[in-house]
Amino acid sequence: MQEHEAPHRPVMVRQVVELLGPRPGGVYVDATVGAGGHARALLEREPSVRIVGLDRDPEALAVAARRLEAWRDRVVLLRADFSELEAKLRDLGLQRVDGILFDLGVSSLQLDTPGRGFTYQVDEAPLDMRMDPALxxxxxxxxxxxxxxxxxxxxxxxxxxxxxxxxxxxxxxxxxxxxxxxxxxxxxxxxxxxxxxxxxxxxxxxxxxxxxxxxxxNDELGQLERALPQAMRALREGGRLVVISFHSLEDRRVKEALRRAQSAGEPVPMRVLTRKPLTPDAAEAARNPRARSARLRAAERLAGPDRAASTKGVR
Ligand SMILES: C[S@@+](CC[C@H](N)C(=O)[O-])C[C@H]1O[C@@H](n2cnc3c(N)ncnc32)[C@H](O)[C@@H]1O
CATH class of the missing domain: 1.10.150.170 (Putative methyltransferase TM0872, insert domain)
Structure with missing residues (x-):
């Protein structure tokens, strides 16, 4: 892929692909498909995977559809909040998936379009900031x-x-x-x-x-807190969760959710693969300023009961 043509440069792509380790025929959820950069890298690595890409921004989905056109038979793109993950997978008849990626926050597509209102650099930009224009x-x-x-x-x-x-x-x-x-x-x-x-x-x-x-x-932290347990529950044994966050409020929530899964098996048992969060290497940070604050955490689902299901209705 030619990076300079991308409307949004995906962050830490090599690490994401290595950690998700796409296997032939596997199903991977890109919960923040954006401009489709990570999804595309997974498809380039293993063209037989299936991708479910979610985004709450219809403009992002249109760009992703264009950039993933060559694999359209293997890609389902849905306009959805990632806090609806389990419901969306159920609608698709998917019980368990092989990997799930969250690349949090806004994309360059959103940030660099003054009309979306995320920027403080353009005085005339409207104070909008909705990722989903229906909010x-x-x-x-x-x-x-x-x-x-x-x-x-x-x-x-x-x-x-x-x-x-x-x-x-x-x-x-x-x-x-x-x-x-x-x-x-x-x-x-x-x-x-x-x-x-x-x-x-x-x-x-x-x-x-x-x-x-x-x-x-955008209720970003609430969305994240609701989505993480759903993502962990949706993984098959050996399936992997990768989350890239861009500020400490997000990273703290990811760290705590993974720690709870590792230490208490809640909502499912997981093994944390990143004792400390991974960060972009110097070359990427120099090339892509947006990558500089990225923190990547990953975990793998272990065998064991699904606690959330067994305690349903008890709390
Ligand atoms: C950093 S960008 C992802 C870029 C993408 N990985 C790529 O390679 O092009 C984050 C995307 O997640 C979407 N997003 C953020 N929060 C969301 C949520 N709660 N539900 C669904 N999509 C969300 C944003 O609209 C944005 O398009």
Whole structure:
């Protein structure tokens, strides 16, 4: 594949393919198919695999369909939240699969299209940030409607933003005059709220608040927490789960879910394959800035009972 032609450069592809180890005729779920880069690499490695690709973004699915055209008989693409994983597999008549990949967060396709509203770099960009355009609330809706304390909590918890309360206060003050609609409206509040000395460190002053809003709009952490147990349950014995996350809030949840599976067999017994998360090598980090914060964790399903099924209705 020619990387420069890709609308989104897949991260840590070699490690993903090695860990999933696609076997002839195997079924692999790409829970975040995006522009189809990882799915394509799996198909190139083992053309007889079947891929189920999920994404909540219809634009991503259209790109994936184009890029996976050559394998269309082996690929099913579905518009779905990955928190619906088990239901979607059931609909396809699939009981167990050989491997599942989550490559979390937004794609370059989404980030680099100002109209999608993920960017703080373009003042005129709308404050949207919905990965799925059918979601009911945009970032602007949250900014213009939530009480100050809720906004501050979002900025603090999802953005680890030190100046969360001050920024929330400035947003509430600004929206009294006029609703916030464009990225520039929010960036102006952030710049006014964060003291000049603090603005000189830690990258763009809006980065953390934009991340926080994106997580809130798309319920990213809730989606992940609901999806991970489903993914583990859907694996056959020996099947593998690979998760790439891009910030510590995600990585912590992945680490804890895998640890629980390894130590308590919950929801199914798993063996963690990455004692520490894998990171991209220096060459990839230099080539692809988006890869720099990637953390990859992987685990393998072991023999043993499915706890979630046996305790159903007890809790
Ligand atoms: C980092 S990109 C994946 C890129 C892909 N691996 C590739 O190689 O092109 C993440 C994708 O996951 C999708 N996504 C994020 N959260 C999702 C969720 N909860 N359910 C379904 N798709 C989701 C996004 O819409 C985005 O297209």
């Amino acid at each position: 009911p609330l945009t970032a602007a809706d949250l900014l213009n409607r939530l009480p100050k304390e809720r906004l501050a909590r979002i900025f603090r918890e999802y953005g680890e933003e030190r100046w969360a309360s001050r920024i929330a206060a400035f947003v509430v003050e600004a929206r009294r005059r006029q609703p916030l609609e464009r990225a520039g409206d929010l960036v102006a509040c952030i710049k006014a709220a964060v003291p000049a000395a603090a603005r000189r460190t830690g990258g763009h002053p809006a980065r953390r608040v934009f991340q926080a809003l994106r997580i809130a709009v």
